[in-house]
Amino acid sequence: MNIAHRRRPLALAWPLLLAAGLALSAWQWREAMESPGAQSGHSHLHDDTGKPARLYAWNAANAARITLSTPTATSTHTRAGRGWTATSGDAASNFDADDFLSLFSQARSDRVLAPHPGESYGLNPPALRIAIDDAQGAALARMDVGALTPDGLGRYVQLPDEPELRIIPDYQTRAPMAAMIQVNPNAGGATSTATLSLVKPGLRKDK
CATH class of the missing domain: 1.20.5 (Single alpha-helices involved in coiled-coils or other helix-helix interfaces)
Structure with missing residues (x-):
């Protein structure tokens, strides 16, 4: 019982x-x-530590060629032994490829923005195009870099095959942007725009 x-x-x-x-x-x-990631199809989600996940899965040592392009100038840097050589176009002599790669390969973004009609975000044409390839010529990264966000802390960028824009910290592209402006000062016109309107309802964070 x-x-x-x-x-x-x-x-x-x-x-x-x-x-x-x-x-x-x-x-x-x-x-x-x-979640925004599920709705937009993005795989760039937060990692296990709560930080925004890396945009890229490669490491700095994988990169063998960096091509920086503005609407009026191009600078290509190719890995040569332990250093780098400028192989074509206007050489940005003060550009430190290793420092840039160590930072850019860890690039993260936790904000995406659906572009609104009539807003260029400094991407039409882009203020800077970044192309990074490995030793076999395979693309590691392609990024169009636009204007500063209104708060001056981020930049609008576009990745291939993504209809939405991303916002990344400005410091992640500051070195190549500065180098290319020195190569061709007239290329700085699009980069100086820091007051583009940002329609806040279209802005969200990846989860």
């Missing part, structure tokens, strides 16, 4: 535990479907 009495609460608890498990699973599924 006592055994049957003890089993009765357990029998009542199982349906409650099952219902709680189903509710938790449904909530997790809904959160995944409603």
Whole structure:
């Protein structure tokens, strides 16, 4: 009798535990479907530490060629032994390729923006185009860099095959931007725009 009495609460608890498990699973599924990453198809989500995930999976040592282009100038840097040589176009002599790669290969973005009609965001044409290839000529990175955000801390950028724009910290592209402006000062026109309007309802953070 006592055994049957003890089993009765357990029998009542199982349906409650099952219902709680189903509710938790449904909530997790809904959160995944409603997250910006799920809606936009982006794979650039936050990592396990809560930081925005890296945009790229390659490391600085994988890069063998860097091509920097503005509407009026191009500078190409090719890895040669332990250093770099400018192989074509206008050489940006003060550009430190190794420092740039160590930073850019870790580039992160946690904000995306649906572009609004009539807003160029400094990307039509882009103020700077960055192309990075490995030793076999395979593309590691392609990025169009636009204007500063209104707060002056970020830049609008466009990645291939992404309809939305991303915002990355300005310091991640500051070195190549400065180098190319010195090569061709007239290329700085588009980069000096720091007051483009930002329609806040279109801005969101990747989760």
